Amino acid sequence: MTTETGSGTDSGRVKMVGPVVRGLDSNLAEAVITAIEMDNPDADVEVDDQGGYIRIGLPNRCRMTRASLEDALGRSFHLHQLEPSLAGFAGRMKLDDDEVVWYLERQD
Amino acid sequence: MPRLPRSEWYDLTRDMNWDLTYVTEDEAFPPQLSNSFGVPAESWWTWDEPYKITYSEYVHNQAGKDAGLFSVNNVVSRSKIFDNLDPGWKAAIIAHYGAIAVAEYQAGIGEARMARFGRAAAWRNMAMFGTLDETRHGQLQTYFPYQALNKEPRLDWAHKAYHTNEWGIIAARHLFDDMFTANDAVSMAIQLTYTFETGFTNLQFLGMAADAMKVGDIDFGALISSIQTDEARHAQQGEPTIKVLMKEGKVDIAQNLLDRMFWRAWKLFSLLTGLSMDYYTPLEHRTHSFKEFMTEFITKQFIDQFRDFGLEKPWYWDQLLNEMEWLHHAYHLGVYYWRPTAWWSPVAGAGPAEREWLEEKYPGWNASFGKYWDVMGENIRAGHPELTLPETFPMVCNACQIPVCTPAGYAAGYLDSPLPRILDFEGRRYTFCSEPCQWVFEQSPDQFKGHLSIIDRFLGGVIQPPTIEGALAYMGLSPEEMGQDGTNYAWAFEGHPAPAAERKVG
Numbered sequence: 001m002t003t004e005t006g007s008g009t010d011s012g013r014v015k016m017v018g019p020v021v022r023g024l025d026s027n028l029a030e031a032v033i034t035a036i037e038m039d040n041p042d043a044d045v046e047v048d049d050q051g052g053y054i055r056i057g058l059p060n061r062c063r064m065t066r067a068s069l070e071d072a073l074g075r076s077f078h079l080h081q082l083e084p085s086l087a088g089f090a091g092r093m094k095l096d097d098d099e100v101v102w103y104l105e106r107q108d
Numbered sequence: 109m110p111r112l113p114r115s116e117w118y119d120l121t122r123d124m125n126w127d128l129t130y131v132t133e134d135e136a137f138p139p140q141l142s143n144s145f146g147v148p149a150e151s152w153w154t155w156d157e158p159y160k161i162t163y164s165e166y167v168h169n170q171a172g173k174d175a176g177l178f179s180v181n182n183v184v185s186r187s188k189i190f191d192n193l194d195p196g197w198k199a200a201i202i203a204h205y206g207a208i209a210v211a212e213y214q215a216g217i218g219e220a221r222m223a224r225f226g227r228a229a230a231w232r233n234m235a236m237f238g239t240l241d242e243t244r245h246g247q248l249q250t251y252f253p254y255q256a257l258n259k260e261p262r263l264d265w266a267h268k269a270y271h272t273n274e275w276g277i278i279a280a281r282h283l284f285d286d287m288f289t290a291n292d293a294v295s296m297a298i299q300l301t302y303t304f305e306t307g308f309t310n311l312q313f314l315g316m317a318a319d320a321m322k323v324g325d326i327d328f329g330a331l332i333s334s335i336q337t338d339e340a341r342h343a344q345q346g347e348p349t350i351k352v353l354m355k356e357g358k359v360d361i362a363q364n365l366l367d368r369m370f371w372r373a374w375k376l377f378s379l380l381t382g383l384s385m386d387y388y389t390p391l392e393h394r395t396h397s398f399k400e401f402m403t404e405f406i407t408k409q410f411i412d413q414f415r416d417f418g419l420e421k422p423w424y425w426d427q428l429l430n431e432m433e434w435l436h437h438a439y440h441l442g443v444y445y446w447r448p449t450a451w452w453s454p455v456a457g458a459g460p461a462e463r464e465w466l467e468e469k470y471p472g473w474n475a476s477f478g479k480y481w482d483v484m485g486e487n488i489r490a491g492h493p494e495l496t497l498p499e500t501f502p503m504v505c506n507a508c509q510i511p512v513c514t515p516a517g518y519a520a521g522y523l524d525s526p527l528p529r530i531l532d533f534e535g536r537r538y539t540f541c542s543e544p545c546q547w548v549f550e551q552s553p554d555q556f557k558g559h560l561s562i563i564d565r566f567l568g569g570v571i572q573p574p575t576i577e578g579a580l581a582y583m584g585l586s587p588e589e590m591g592q593d594g595t596n597y598a599w600a601f602e603g604h605p606a607p608a609a610e611r612k613v614g
């Protein structure tokens with residue numbers, strides 16, 4: 001672990017990835033957290049609620065399926081409908097019909 | 109809606125790339141508007157966006173975003189909210205609207221350029237959405253302040269600012285012209301959508317949304333976080349553009365474009381967001397310090413992303429970390445001191461409780477920057493607020509166009525020398541606040557060499573009469589619009605009980 005500001009090398013710092021959800025959409029944010037917990041059973045999901053935004057993250061790879069999100073919401077939902085609540089994200093994002101993945105590949 | 113899953117038809121309907129026969133490639137994509145950096149046309153056609161959306165989905169989403177936003181706006185009534193806002197928060201949002209609203213329309217010009225001159229159909233499609241997004245941002249951020257214009261005439265600067273030569277606006281215009289208004293489509297994908305929107309806009313649009321919710325300005329928080337959902341999508345034009353350049357061995361070009369704009373964005377956002385977060389937002393509502401937000405969004409989230417594409421930290425990384433400790437404290441002192449040159453009324457944010465917070469977040473603040481506020485507080489308490497106002501102007505950097513703060517950085521122990529950097533180039537002398545700013549200039553001197561900073565204009569006779577009053581008029585600031593102490597000097601008396609009669613200052 002290096003310093004908070006990341007001076008010098010960053011190697012050793014755990015890289016967190018995942019969505020940053022708008023704070024005004026707390027129902028959806030709850031469902032996203034539940035779905036991510038379901039789809040990433042081996043990882044500890046970190047939730048940082050800043051009021052204006054909610055950062056949801058786990059190390060290196062974060063997957064969320066449409067099926068889990070629909071389960072959590074109790075209604076049908078297309079993943080492109082995430083956009084009005086998705087204020088940002090950490091990592092890179094891949095979105096298709098059935099799942100969205102936030103990820104980073106580089107190891108160092 | 110089609111019954112096929114989107115993934116089975118999307119790429120086919122999206123891609124309409126042409127083999128040119130009637131015109132040359134340079135005629136269809138002039139390098140000034142779209143620099144291919146030597147990458148052949150077919151390679152650009154492999155451009156593939158990570159975040160796919162159809163036009164009908166786009167329209168549906170955007171309509172929903174506005175419906176949600178306006179239901180908040182209708183309930184809270186901007187004009188009533190405004191009365192109850194803290195003076196510091198007012199400073200933050202009046203500064204925001206002036207610096208951002210019309211720049212959004214200009215970003216729309218940039219997106220429209222990519223929508224025509226982007227080098228792949230998929231890219232042009234995303235940029236078309238981006239054009240509509242930025243138009244939305246311009247409209248929303250001129251309309252929301254308009255609603256409280258009867259309470260605060262300076263909200264008019266949401267529209268007016270970019271039509272003036274106010275010094276902060278000269279700096280913002282210089283940056284944004286470089287980044288989009290006068291940039292080519294390919295460089296813009298790296299510099300606007302990637303460096304700026306994936307990186308820095310998060311600070312002002314999400315960091316400040318967090319503070320807005322704590323302050324109770326739900327309207328503003330809803331507005332800027334809704335805008336950022338558009339940015340998060342159209343910022344995705346950066347990744348595939350970087351990928352194409354990397355695949356063609358153009359890593360140095362991508363890195364250079366990133367390095368130049370990253371530094372420039374840092375400078376302007378430490379001025380805008382730095383002051384808003386660490387001084388203007390009321391202490392009890394601050395979520396994080398500016399440095400903490402920088403760490404979260406830039407030195408972790410953003411750096412992880414661009415390193416994942418095979419890019420590296422800019423060469424001046426240590427200088428960035430150094431400036432993160434002190435630069436915006438120096439900017440705040442300057443903006444407060446030269447407050448008649450701002451279109452908002454800055455608050456000092458230097459009462460005893462604020463100072464304790466600053467010392468905790470930036471150890472050493474009291475001994476370095478605090479001592480300037482000691483002197484200003486003494487002058488105010490002694491009945492001489494005029495001593496906290498300027499009689500001359502500072503030097504301004506010929507790259508970032510922001511006053512040179514090296515003396516303050518030196519006095520605070522962060523720099524080895526108080527002197528600015530000097531460059532003599534083609535018979536003219538240029539001044540820079542930092543090594544990376546000089547480097548930015550030297551990357552593209554023909555682009556920058558003819559520009560006159562506000563001080564060049566002052567000394568060169570462009571500003572008449574060459575007095576403080578003449579300069580303020582040149583900046584478009586009438587006496588009613590000029591910034592004053594946002595709390596009418598109340599901060600200077602906190603912890604210094606004084607009879608009410610003695611408090612008549614200003």
Ligand SMILES: [Fe+2]
Pocket residue numbers: 212215241242245335339
């Ligand atoms: Fe925008």
Ligand SMILES: [Fe+2]
Pocket residue numbers: 215242305339342
């Ligand atoms: Fe944008």
